[in-house]
Amino acid sequence: MIDTGDIEAFGPLKERLCLDFTNTADEHPSQPTAELLTSYARLVEWSVFSKSISDEQAEILLSLAQQHPSKADEALRFAITVRETLFRVLAAAADDRQPDATDMQAFNAILAKAMSHLHMTPALTNFSWTCALDENDLETMIWPVVWSAAELMTSHDLHYLRECASEDCEWLFLDTSKNHSRRWCSMKECGNRSKARSHYQRARNTT
Numbered sequence: 519m520i521d522t523g524d525i526e527a528f529g530p531l532k533e534r535l536c537l538d539f540t541n542t543a544d545e546h547p548s549q550p551t552a553e554l555l556t557s558y559a560r561l562v563e564w565s566v567f568s569k570s571i572s573d574e575q576a577e578i579l580l581s582l583a584q585q586h587p588s589k590a591d592e593a594l595r596f597a598i599t600v601r602e603t604l605f606r607v608l609a610a611a612a613d614d615r616q617p618d619a620t621d622m623q624a625f626n627a628i629l630a631k632a633m634s635h636l637h638m639t640p641a642l643t644n645f646s647w648t649c650a651l652d653e654n655d656l657e658t659m660i661w662p663v664v665w666s667a668a669e670l671m672t673s674h675d676l677h678y679l680r681e682c683a684s685e686d687c688e689w690l691f692l693d694t695s696k697n698h699s700r701r702w703c704s705m706k707e708c709g710n711r712s713k714a715r716s717h718y719q720r721a722r723n724t725t
């Protein structure tokens with residue numbers, strides 16, 4: 519069983535997978551004190567917590583990472599690069615701005631990779647996209663995140679995308695409140711997060 523306690527304490531919003539992923543850092547580019555993905559193992563824990571991968575898949579990925587530490591580091595760096603690209607594109611959309619052309623180019627290159635892992639599967643009344651996971655691919659958890667961003671970017675929900683108004687928080691969220699007047703990622707999370715983060719840092723220092 520993978521322990522995801524520290525990540526739960528960090529406070530994901532569970533709105534959209536891509537937003538929870540961009541919210542694994544409080545600021546972009548992230549500083550060590552505001553970074554949740556401090557190791558490949560943490561990326562795997564986050565993936566279990568967000569239900570992107572199963573416990574069994576996580577165990578296989580962790581043992582693969584132990585056998586190939588430099589490849590695991592590379593996968594972590596790639597995940598963070600993807601996250602920062604997603605953040606810049608989505609934050610621009612939240613601000614009603616066009617993203618930078620270089621960011622869109624980078625996003626499209628990542629999207630092309632993600633799409634090579636997609637399958638169309640029959641659902642109840644129509645068909646749906648499914649992202650195939652491969653526990654022998656250290657980057658496997660990244661593809662569903664990228665696809666989640668593509669779905670958000672082409673959906674009506676994009677109009678409700680916001681960046682937290684707090685000075686030291688760059689979390690993205692969907693403002694689905696009745697009057698669409700929500701300004702904070704969450705009063706509860708924004709207030710509690712610095713506490714949760716110190717708890718996380720303390721836990722990390724003792725492991």
Ligand SMILES: [Zn+2]
Nearest residue numbers: 682687703708
């Ligand atoms: Zn916030």
